[in-house]
Amino acid sequence: MFGLLQKGLFRLEPERAHEVALEGLRLGYAFGATRIAGSCVSDPVSLMGLDFGNRVGLAAGMDKNGDYIDALGDLGFGFIEVGTVTPRPQPGNPQPRVFRLPQAQALINRLGFNNKGVAHLVERARKRRFKGPLGINIGKNFDTPNERASEDYLTCLDAVYEVADYVTVNISSPNTQGLRDLHGEQELDTLLGALAERRQQLADQHGRCVPIALKVAPDLESQAIPMIAEAVARHAMDAVIATNTTIARDAVQHLPHGKEAGGLSGAPVRSASNTVLARLRKELPSQIALVGVGGILSGDDAAEKAALGADLVQFYTGFVYRGPDLIGEAARAVRDQSASVT
């Protein structure tokens, strides 16, 4: 069934296909079809003070505005991450800005945080029925200079605090100029310090401490990883999400669209993502959760991340190429992997 749907969708321009697929999903949800198409793997786990039905989540970027939380959640994800959202709405980069590389089971995107702004997302999140943990991924507007980046992240943290189960701080999109400079020692210290302080104030105010995850790039110098792990631990962050898309092109430059600018996702990012994941697991204290994302296209790929130390996994590109079947397949594989080491 998904094969047929995918054939039709792949005839459309990728961004149009994305809209059609999500609207179709919304319709399917209204008629109870998402529950049938999805899976319901039970693998309950508590992490960051949250209860997950299983360890497989939807990665950020598919539902940037929180418009499809219930339909996506109904497919059987253990958790959903929406965003990236910025304080003000912004259109993102000019189209075309998403490209399929089917031979490599990959995508390249340079969307540039197109989104309807944080106020819209908060309204959508407030109305959700999805019972699993909802992560809200926050970023900065493209025209906010890096010296003032913390202000944008704080604005978003304030706005989403009440409705988010966890908040992801995205410093790793390659499509917002200079964003990845926030991985620098000084920049990261300033940003995480500001977020930790504000989170404490918000926790006192709301009587609830919302976990914060940091989402990092796969293209890190190896010496950056211990520094990032140390900063995350020092500022009492709760999780690291490894990783976002890559700017490397070696694996795909010979393919149609292989030289497009942007972030490469899917199978070609798996190895770099896994390297960062494994290094982080070694460097991070065990109470800090690790979320593995990048190149999951099968249950084995998901299990590999669990074996490397991921407590949870997410995917985006695998959903485009494999459809909802991948959710159950990955959830079962991760459950079996986790059971084999406990």
Ligand SMILES: Cc1cc2nc3c(=O)[nH]c(=O)nc-3n(C[C@H](O)[C@H](O)[C@H](O)COP(=O)(O)O)c2cc1C
């Ligand atoms: C079209 C597209 C848009 C994305 N948008 C975001 C985003 O807004 N924020 C974010 O943190 N990651 C975003 N990502 C990155 C994914 O969440 C994920 O980290 C990355 O694609 C690697 O996982 P995958 O190989 O399973 O796709 C996006 C990825 C794609 C393909």
